[in-house]
Amino acid sequence: MTRAVPLWLYSLSSLVLFFGVWQGVTVLGLVSPFVLPSPVTVAERAIAMMQRPFAGALLWEHAFSSFLRFLGGFGLAAAIGVPLGLMMGRFRLLDEMVTPVFEAYRYVAPLAWVPFAALWFGTGVGGAIMVIFTGAFAPCLINAYRGARLVDKHLIEAAQTHGASEFRIATEVLLPGALPSIVAGLRVSAGLGWQSLIGAELIVVSSGIGYVMIQGQSNLSPQTVITAMLVIGLIGLLIDVGLRGVETAVRRKWEGQ
């Protein structure tokens, strides 16, 4: 069946409506441009920031340095959270040992770590990575753990009775068995990590998109702040689209089996 109206038209219409209303209220003078600048002002500001450095760098350079920090923290969270989660799913004792600490940590908002990030790392890159890590770690661990627990027990027993070491069980049975769950976790984790990054950059670093926002705020330039917000949203969307692609690919391959 073909639809009379393609689905993307609905998405487009909501965007048009959003920017239309925004432009409308600003053009009609319902709000002061110092409170809410118009989309056109924001677009002009964005173009200007791509051409001339602001707060020490061009817009894409800020975005890129934010993204690198994100990769650092997110990568670290996945590199520790996924193996630890798999092992907790496999070994009851480890599960019992780690769970109380993990449960306590997981309800502390990533931003609550910012004072410590500042104290331990100053304005260096370490502080931002640490804050992203605290935001991204939990879903990595939880989904790897759940995925490992749901792996068919017979597969683990088959591996054991065919001489597999614990390392082979982890890499050849638990990891592929838990992969769909792990990838779903990475998606959630990336979103949370990216959000925490901006929080961290508001405070602990002197470059990046979060830093641009703070500078925009102190320069009384709301259009700069909004430009930064749009860039955050756009990059977040791109990260999610990328990981969704991975998730779909994994799911397709796994569910076919």
Add this chain to the structure above:
Amino acid sequence: MSEIVIDKVSKIFGDGGAKPFVAIDGVDLRVEDREFISVVGPSGCGKTTLMRMVAGLETVSRGEIRVAGKPVTGPGPDRAVVFQQFALFPWKTVRENIVFGMRSRGASREERDEAVTYYLRLMKMEGTADKYPHQLSGGMQQRVAIARSYATDPGVLLMDEPFGALDAQTRTIMQEELVRVSKGNPRTVMFITHSVEEAVYLADRVVVMGRNPGHIREVIDVASTRQAERWSEEPIDDVMEKPSFTHLRGQVWRLLREQMGADV
């Protein structure tokens, strides 16, 4: 020499707890090297638990199990298990599944390739090496699982109702195939089943178990009859119509009946 010695073995679940459950009580059994035994019994008699203890997948509560003279303390590639659910790694190809156990003992690339070719031919599955398990029928999948266990080259093969999930025709074919394969590659085999025909057709001896708690009721010799009547040279349907076969089958049946009489 891979004989299995089950020495006064008991299995008590929740041992030391408020409500311990005795699943198996004082079982003594010796399976000779390269002997094929099948174990039958009503459900709840602990036949699978017994096999899992030999595999090292369950602990022994009392007594000891020795394989090739060494006490069993955990699972190992000297006791490969074929599961009813096949338990093939779905993300691995047929080839990768077959060589899984061989890699544990560091078999060379040539050795592995040779084994894949050999077992695929033996199982009449040429051309499937690069397929994934889900692309195969149940019977084919179980052939791969059996090949995986043989290729691991264990002294002891443990089979837990391996044909239980297959349809009747496939099951008959697989029984015949297993006789053929095990003739060319003799191993000590412990075969758990709930089918009396299957037990008698495949085994040198049939172990009949009883329940409440699980124990060995009787051990029936089949090997002498099989050799005298040359069963392995005839198709399975012909064997199953022989008076010698029906006689043994009846004997096993009666033993099982007696146990179930009270409940059924």
